[in-house]
Amino acid sequence: MIALLVRDMRLAMRAGGGFGLGLSFFLIVVVLVPFGIGPQAATLATIAPGILWIGALLACLLSLDRIFALDWEDGSLDLLATSPLPMEGLVAVKSLAHWLTTGLPLVLAAPVLGVLLNLPGPGFAWLTLSLVLGTPALSVIGTFGAALTVGLKRGGLLLSLLVLPLYVPTLIFGAEVARRGAEGLETTTPLVLLAGITCGTIALLPFASAAVLKVNLR
């Protein structure tokens, strides 16, 4: 499993691996929003947590179909399925590799980009914390969607439609943590719910993803 993680990380870093895809999309969204909204610092400060969360979510969505599509096309997925790796482990490693190459860079970039949106001072720590807790759920849910649509030509559209509703709870509680944090309010409730969603998806969804992947490989 470690070999698979190393391979996936290596593939993501090499040319055409799409490592910077999510990150650059996030950058573009966050840079363009102030141009569209206008330069009122107070308005930007109000919408900053929400925009940063939506930007991170869409950037994550952009790279989901690569999780299994490339392995499916070159036949690796069949060979991995017949290897000693358990399918659940394979799916979990794929989610982890996706988070390390997409989620983690977004978490690290978000505070820097928060400056562009005039995010209030106390909000930076809460935004980072909410993204750290929320983005793993985005990767795990996304892997489930990718497993459902593997083998479909242009499956990206279907994948987005399937995954977006499942992202809603994470977005609501994640953005709520960042917003409350930025305004200096109590954040415990949304923080606990956000962490709960993430823990739940990590515990349960790899089994569902492995099951649908087995069906899709037939």
Add this chain to the structure above:
Amino acid sequence: MTLTITDLGVARGGIPVLEGLSLTLEAGQALVLRGPNGIGKTTLLRTIAGLQPPLRGTVSVPEDSLVYAGHADGIKPTLSVAENLSFWAQAFGNSDISAALDAFDLTPLAGRVAGALSAGQKRRLGLARLLVTGRTIWVLDEPTVSLDVDAVAMFVAVMRAHLTTGGLALIATHIDLGLPEAQVLDVAGYRAKPLDMNDFDGAFL
């Protein structure tokens, strides 16, 4: 080490293609599957490899002994030949790849990016994967596609060495491998009867 198949029926896309197939393969034996295009050779091999469930009948394979090689080689174009092979070796719990590189004359290409290989070289890399897995039952689907005469000879030599060390092989191929000890089975004789489309499932096929 025995591969036993009893009264196996396989389906592709819900439509039965082969039925009533029984065979037993002992250590050291190779079986070449023949039959016209579309008869269900690939479906049969995928079923034996466990990628899809049989329609009926059973496939009994000793645990952790089978390796499958399909039409696609599972090669990552941005990784080097050695990196590709090392990954598969590690996935199967091994580490040494030098013997496999030598067997298919890939040592001079070890550092090259796999995307820059020719079709035949890629296929040789795909076949070298079999050696690093350390598995005894090889299930191969058209292993000699795009190989030249010399490379086919390399493959036959590797296959012969595999069989003499107690390995088993099930090969679907259209060419004459020059492997006289292998038995030949024409699966055309096991073609499934056309499905009665008047049942409930028939409406969805």
